[in-house]
Amino acid sequence: EPQLKWLEVAQATELHIRKCDVAQGPEVSKLIQEATDTLGAVKGVLHAAGVLDRCSLGEMTAERLSKVCDPKAAGAWHLHEGTKASSELALFVLFSSVSATVGLAGGASYAAANAYLDGLAMWRRERPLAALSVKWGPVSEVGMTAAAGSDSHLEAMALKALSPAQVGSALRVLLTQQGPSPNIRGELMLARVDWAAFLREVGVDIPQLKDFTSRELALTGAGGAAGKASALAALS
Known part of the structure; x- marks a missing residue:
């Protein structure tokens, strides 16, 4: 809450916070419709939902796979479905992970869900619709990496943590290169290696x-x- 208040003041903007299970298509459709009715056309989407449930392949179940893939992969698809007809949508940014490329020990479901985001971004580009999937490396201080502590697998792959400031600076640049041109790649990796x-x-x-x-x-x-x-x- 304090961070959101700071953001409103620092950016001279107004925040409207709504709860929505992005894994549920009807809820996403309702949220987009409400936003359109009250605030005007949706012009940008940043999809950063994510759940990590580490386990071996032998321990994997349909329920555990769904727990990880639904908010990230199904959520991205529902956002695509809810905005694909909008001619005013200029940004459709998916927060993927470096795990989609290098894998993650005990995190096959998470790597797969992020790989789906990369594929969806490329697929949208071919339509052509605005899309960018960013495979972020580990980030310090906030998010999953901070909550889980050090990760021996990522460290073994020579991945260093990005600072929140580096993420913010990179994102500002990326958002200016995000039009629907099919000639621009729809996915990239941003990590300290x-x-x-x-x-x-x-x-x-x-x-x-x-x-x-x-x-x-x-x-x-x-x-x-x-x-x-x-x-x-x-x-x-």
Whole structure:
């Protein structure tokens, strides 16, 4: 609550908070309709729902899979269905995870749900509809990483935590590159990676990644909006 109040004051904006189970299509449709009736056309969607339930494949059940996939994957689809006819929707951002690419020990359902978001974003781009799926690396201080503490699997993959400030700065840049053009990729990964350690861990010679070590050093000093945009472009 204090953070929301701060956001209202700092951004000179007005927040309307509503509860909705995004995994339930009728609830999403009702929420979108209410927002349209009271505030005007919905012009942007940021889907950040997520549940993590770690278990081995042997322990996986339909209920446990649904617990993780419904809010993230089904929720994204319901938001797509509820906004696809809007000609004013300019932003459709899905918060995916680096786990969709590198996996997550005990988190197969979570990795799969995030991979679905990536696929949905690409599918929307082909329509063409606005969409961007961002595969975030671990984030410090807030969210699942902060709640769970250190993660040996992510650490082994040489993934370092992003700060909330880095996430905010990157998101501001990404939101300006999000139109419905099918020529722009609908998914990307944004993470802090020790590429030298990553290459040692995977034990495979990947020439395309060796150059990232020098790029990382060059990007460390990039500052300002232009620097952030250049950094993102270099990672594409």
